[in-house]
Amino acid sequence: xxxxxxxxxxxxxxxxxxxxxxxxxxxxxxxxxxxxxxxxxxxxxxxxxxxxxxxxxxxxxxxxxxxxxxxxxxxxxxxxxxxxxxxxxxxxxxxxxxxxxxxxxxxxxxxxxxxxxxxxxxxxxxxxxxxxxxxxxxxxxxxxxxxxxxxxxxxxxxxxxxxxxxxxxxxxxxxxxxxxxxxxxxxxxxxxxxxxxxxxxxxxxxxxxxxxxxxxxxxxxxxxxxxxxxxxxxxxxxxxxxxxxxxxxxxxxxxxxxxxxxxxxxxxxxxxxxxxxxxxxxxxxxxxxxxxxxxxxxxxxxxxxxxxxxxxxxxxxxxxxxxxxxxxxxxxxxxxxxxxxxxxxxxxxxxxxxxxxxxxxxxxxxxxxxxxxxxxxxxxxxxxxxxxxxxxxxxxxxxxxxxxxxxxxxxx
Amino acid sequence: xxxxxxxxxxxxxxxxxxxxxxxxxxxxxxxxxxxxxxxxxxxxxxxxxxxxxxxxxxxxxxxxxxxxxxxxxxxxxxxxxxxxxxxxxxxxxxxxxxxxxxxxxxxxxxxxxxxxxxxxxxxxxxxxxxxxxxxxxxxxxxxxxxxxxxxxxxxxxxxxxxxxxxxxxxxxxxxxxxxxxxxxxxxxxxxxxxxxxxxxxxxxxxxxxxxxxxxxxxxxxxxxxxxxxxxxxxxxxxxxxxxxxxxxxxxxxxxxxxxxxxxxxxxxxxxxxxxxxxxxxxxxxxxxxxxxxxxxxxxxxxxxxxxxxxxxxxxxxxxxxxxxxxxxxxxxxxxxxxxxxxxxxxxxxxxxxxxxxxxxxxxxxxxxxxxxxxxxxxxxxxxxxxxxxxxxxxxxxxxxxxxxxxxxxxxx
Numbered sequence: 001x002x003x004x005x006x007x008x009x010x011x012x013x014x015x016x017x018x019x020x021x022x023x024x025x026x027x028x029x030x031x032x033x034x035x036x037x038x039x040x041x042x043x044x045x046x047x048x049x050x051x052x053x054x055x056x057x058x059x060x061x062x063x064x065x066x067x068x069x070x071x072x073x074x075x076x077x078x079x080x081x082x083x084x085x086x087x088x089x090x091x092x093x094x095x096x097x098x099x100x101x102x103x104x105x106x107x108x109x110x111x112x113x114x115x116x117x118x119x120x121x122x123x124x125x126x127x128x129x130x131x132x133x134x135x136x137x138x139x140x141x142x143x144x145x146x147x148x149x150x151x152x153x154x155x156x157x158x159x160x161x162x163x164x165x166x167x168x169x170x171x172x173x174x175x176x177x178x179x180x181x182x183x184x185x186x187x188x189x190x191x192x193x194x195x196x197x198x199x200x201x202x203x204x205x206x207x208x209x210x211x212x213x214x215x216x217x218x219x220x221x222x223x224x225x226x227x228x229x230x231x232x233x234x235x236x237x238x239x240x241x242x243x244x245x246x247x248x249x250x251x252x253x254x255x256x257x258x259x260x261x262x263x264x265x266x267x268x269x270x271x272x273x274x275x276x277x278x279x280x281x282x283x284x285x286x287x288x289x290x291x292x293x294x295x296x297x298x299x300x301x302x303x304x305x306x307x308x309x310x311x312x313x314x315x316x317x318x319x320x321x322x323x324x325x326x327x328x329x330x331x332x333x334x335x336x337x338x339x340x341x342x343x344x345x346x347x348x349x350x351x352x353x354x355x356x357x358x359x360x361x362x363x364x365x366x367x368x369x370x371x372x373x374x375x376x377x378x379x380x381x382x383x384x385x386x387x388x389x390x391x392x393x394x395x396x397x398x399x400x401x402x403x404x405x406x407x408x409x410x411x412x
Numbered sequence: 413x414x415x416x417x418x419x420x421x422x423x424x425x426x427x428x429x430x431x432x433x434x435x436x437x438x439x440x441x442x443x444x445x446x447x448x449x450x451x452x453x454x455x456x457x458x459x460x461x462x463x464x465x466x467x468x469x470x471x472x473x474x475x476x477x478x479x480x481x482x483x484x485x486x487x488x489x490x491x492x493x494x495x496x497x498x499x500x501x502x503x504x505x506x507x508x509x510x511x512x513x514x515x516x517x518x519x520x521x522x523x524x525x526x527x528x529x530x531x532x533x534x535x536x537x538x539x540x541x542x543x544x545x546x547x548x549x550x551x552x553x554x555x556x557x558x559x560x561x562x563x564x565x566x567x568x569x570x571x572x573x574x575x576x577x578x579x580x581x582x583x584x585x586x587x588x589x590x591x592x593x594x595x596x597x598x599x600x601x602x603x604x605x606x607x608x609x610x611x612x613x614x615x616x617x618x619x620x621x622x623x624x625x626x627x628x629x630x631x632x633x634x635x636x637x638x639x640x641x642x643x644x645x646x647x648x649x650x651x652x653x654x655x656x657x658x659x660x661x662x663x664x665x666x667x668x669x670x671x672x673x674x675x676x677x678x679x680x681x682x683x684x685x686x687x688x689x690x691x692x693x694x695x696x697x698x699x700x701x702x703x704x705x706x707x708x709x710x711x712x713x714x715x716x717x718x719x720x721x722x723x724x725x726x727x728x729x730x731x732x733x734x735x736x737x738x739x740x741x742x743x744x745x746x747x748x749x750x751x752x753x754x755x756x757x758x759x760x761x762x763x764x765x766x767x768x769x770x771x772x773x774x775x776x777x778x779x780x781x782x783x784x785x786x787x788x789x790x791x792x793x794x795x796x797x798x799x800x801x802x803x804x805x806x807x808x809x810x811x812x813x814x815x816x817x818x819x820x821x822x823x824x
Contacts, residue, residue: 028472035475042471050466050696051459058642059454060440062773063447066823071643098691100665101513124677129666129691132679136664140552224692230470231483231695252548253512254541261824263778265536267544279510279541280636282697283643284462361474366675411478412673 005318009381012310019307021377024295025228032383032390034362036375037202037340040228040292049291053284074286075234075255076274081293082236085301086200086221087210092238094273095223095289096281099201099235101251102220103133103168105276106237108250110166110195110218111141113243117165117194121148121156127174130199134168150180154188164194166217171209172202175369177312177330177338179207183214190215201225204236205296206339206376207305211238218243226339226375229289237276244273253278295377308339308376315341315372315384322388323395329369343370349408350400351391357399358390364412417730421793424722431719433789436707437640444795444802446774448787449614449752452640452704461703465696486698487646487667488686493705494648497713498612498633499622504650506685507635507701508693511613511647513663514632515545515580517688518649520662522578522607522630523553525655529577529606533560533568539586542611546580562592566600576606578629583621584614587781589724589742589750591619595626602627613637616648617708618751618788619717623650630655638751638787641701649688656685665690707789720751720788727753727784727796734804741781755782761820762812763803769811770802776824 013020026042027033033041057065066072079093086093107120122134124147131145138145143165148156150169157164167189172179186196195217203209205226211219217240223233239247249269254260255277258268269275313334319326319341327344331337345351345368352364363371372387394400425432438454439445445453469477478484491505498505519532534546536559543557550557555577560568562581569576579601584591598608607629615621617638623631629652635645651659661681666672667689670680681687725746731738731753739756743749757763757780764776775783784799806812 026467026471028474031474033474039470039475039478041474042466047463047466047471050462054454054459054462054642054700055438058451059438059459062440062443062445062453063451063775064768064773065643066451067821072823097510097513098665098693100667100691101509101663104663127666128669128672128675128677129664131677132664132666132669135679136662140662222692230466231477232692232698234694235691250548250552251513251516252541252544253510254539254544255512257540257544260540261778261820261822263540265540265543267547279512279647280634280644281510282646282694284700285694285697286644288466288696356476361476363475366673408673409479410673411484 005321005385009314009385012314012381016307016310019303019376020380021295021299025378027378030359032360032387034360034372034374034387037225037371037373038363039231040225040375041378043228043292043295045294046230046288046291050284050288053287071283074283074290075277075281078286078290078293079236079273081290082204082227085296086204086219086238087208088212088238089241092241092273093236094276095236095286096234097278099220099222100129100133101278102235102237103130103199104137105249105251106197106218106220107134107137107168108141109247110197111137111143112248113195113246114165117163118142119144119146119163120165121146121153121167123147123150123169125149125173125175126170127201130168130170150185153185157188157192157194162193164192166195166197168197170199170202172338174202175365176342177340179336179338182216186214186216202338205301206308208301216240223289227289228292228295230285230292232285233289234282234286239273239276247275249276251278255279255281304376308374309334309337311374311376311379311381311384312337312339312341314381315374315388318385318388319343322392339374339376341372341374343372344368345370347400349412350402350405351394353405354394354399354402355390358394360387360390366412417733417797421726421797424726424793428719428722431715431788432792433707433711437790439790442771444772444799446772446784446786446799449637449783449785450775451636451643452638452787453790455640455704455707457706458642458700458703462696462700465699483695486695486702487689487693490698490702490705491648491685493702494616494639497708498616498650499620500624500650501653504653504685505648506688507648507698508646509690511632511634512541512545513690514647514649515542515611516549517661517663518609518630518632519546519549519580520553521659522609523549523555524660525607525658526577529575530554531556531558531575532577533558533565533579535562535581537561537585537587538582539613542580542582562597565597569600569604569606574605576604578607578609580609582611582614584750586614587777588754589752591615591748591750594628598626598628614750617713618720620713628652635701639701640704640707642697642704644697645701646694646698651685651688659687661688663690667691667693716788720786721746721749723786723788723791723793723796724749724751724753726793727786727800730797730800731755734800735807751786751788753784753786755784756780757782759812761824762814762817763806765817766806766811766814767802770806772799772802778824
């Protein structure tokens with residue numbers, strides 16, 4: 001009784017044919033990949049770029065490649081590509097290291113920019129690493145962490161304006177896919193004299209971020225989700241240009257030095273955003289990320305967002321049409337919905353495994369969340385409908401209750 | 413008049429034929445590569461391993477690879493391979509991040525282990541990043557940095573036993589190749605109640621380190637020099653097992669958590685050395701390093717060292733025989749000489765460039781050092797002699813004074 005959904009999927013895929021970028025990716029046959037919010041798919045061109053970096057640059061040209069293949073400049077060069085994707089003018093983004101390290105850096109830098117202030121606001125529902133890293137920094141700098149959901153932050157900030165050094169939020173909730181009001185919270189933070197720090201892991205490459213327009217102070221994000229940079233791809237950090245002079249990098253590696261090859265004994269930070277660099281960057285991983293970002297060449301993130309919204313709206317509708325009693329926790333409101341649709345179910349882990357056995361790759365987040373990640377460039381409305389139909393068959397066949405799924409994989 | 417050196421090179425190469433591992437590397441024709449102490453050559457097998465990681469693991473198996481290809485365990489698994497090379501029993505080494513970040517971690521951890529102590533000893537001739545990172549940590553934890561050369565440390569420590577929290581030295585001087593007395597300085601530090609921290613960048617893979625035997629507390633090293641892991645390869649950190657319970661990781665990323673997928677809001681460090689992990693590791697760079705380390709399969713580092721000593725001894729002798737007035741700053745004493753031979757010359761930069769034009773790749777270190785790095789596994793005594801003869805021709809032809817070399821490359 002769902003033939004109208006097939007027709008609708010076909011209509012929508014025709015309507016959005018102009019933003020179908022699947023040909024820019026290598027994807028295995030028979031798989032509907034709804035986990036691009038954990039590890040983005042492999043873009044065409046990465047294999048060749050990495051092979052060239054290994055065989056020709058490293059193997060043949062050897063150490064000269066720091067100059068001749070501009071390895072040295074890669075963190076800033078790739079940073080400029082990311083900058084365009086997150087709405088930053090040139091000179092404010094560098095790439096490298098992990099998101100955890102980048103988050104550590106911006107928190108430390110924020111503490112140094114707001115001496116004497118003692119509170120930092122964070123979301124109790126943050127991806128855990130954000131809270132873990134923050135707890136370490138707070139212990140070092142003497143901050144007290146106040147757990148305040150992002151939508152309560154403006155009210156909180158209006159009351160406690162003198163004590164808050166920074167707000168440190170994720171743009172999108174990793175479980176529900178809820179998009180928080182980045183511009184509004186940023187303004188509220190500034191009105192209270194606080195800095196606004198944002199983790200863009202679940203928004204960079206998926207929806208327009210407009211860091212400059214929103215007046216964000218510091219931000220970080222990862223390269224391996226919607227930027228498709230490969231497993232553990234280098235992270236990025238954004239430092240608003242007005243803060244470049246006062247950004248203190250806690251990890252004073254030589255790649256952030258004003259004159260790294262002077263080998264001077266004293267640390268002197270670079271005047272530009274490269275002061276946020278640490279040690280020698282992981283070139284092979286950086287080369288993969290750089291090649292992957294070519295997916296975005298000639299592509300406006302707004303068009304990716306339009307496609308994503310259509311896909312997730314259709315996915316939500318199909319779930320509610322076809323799955324009796326489904327509990328969709330991702331917002332119905334387009335403005336509040338990121339690029340995923342989360343379903344809550346007490347047997348979520350079994351559902352994810354049973355879907356996997358049917359070629360639909362989603363992921364599980366403890367304790368009861370099935371995350372259906374929607375990386376718009378390589379997915380279609382037909383994929384959405386296929387995934388929902390597989391879910392229906394899983395549930396009808398009680399496949400998710402298979403005792404084999406009682407034992408969880410190490411990495412979930 | 414140097415035919416006896418050809419004969420000697422041939423004899424020595426025959427004598428050391430059993431440790432010639434050149435067949436385990438891909439090296440370009442016509443190049444004598446004396447810069448493996450900056451970027452090690454490409455080992456056979458890396459290209460295939462990286463391609464497999466990109467195409468099959470990432471591209472085809474996608475996010476499942478965290479389990480099915482054991483990406484999650486890579487930092488500890490590769491750490492065990494490095495552990496054997498640096499003389500550490502299992503369970504004390506993890507790989508990932510940059511050397512700068514690893515150095516930052518061990519300095520912070522040391523401060524937390526020695527609360528109330530206010531001094532840290534460092535070598536004024538350290539590779540600059542070690543001093544830069546230390547200056548940042550010192551400012552955070554309230555340390556005063558005392559610049560004391562490693563060979564003066566025992567005397568210093570005997571006088572100032574109550575105040576020193578840690579000594580933070582490099583095993584080998586990056587300019588001269590001087591090997592410092594790691595066991596002796598470690599004992600002196602312990603006698604003063606201080607911790608011994610060592611940077612092994614210029615010794616790991618080049619000479620036996622014997623961390624456990626020496627009682628070293630914490631150590632770090634890079635993957636891209638004598639370990640041949642590729643440009644910006646992940647670094648490693650060693651935490652002596654007796655310190656695992658008290659090692660406080662300043663960067664509390666979720667990969668160092670006791671139960672990362674519990675997604676608990678509170679940070680709880682892993683009980684084992686994986687507590688030193690930070691965020692999601694750069695898998696492609698890790699895969700390259702893991703494949704590169706197969707060079708050491710079935711190889712005792714002592715045999716690499718024996719070959720290296722013969723090569724550098726012969727190189728020193730040939731320089732002194734054939735280059736009038738040569739100023740070799742690397743020690744003549746085998747026990748004090750690392751795996752390089754440094755020559756001081758006021759036109760060092762021009763010499764390095766002119767040698768390069770002749771296919772001999774060395775490197776320049778400001779202001780006046782020509783570094784001839786000797787990565788023993790893929791070099792021969794004949795290579796040493798060839799390099800010296802090219803140097804003679806450069807100097808005789810005054811090629812190093814070419815005005816083109818007045819402008820230095822960005823990365824030197």
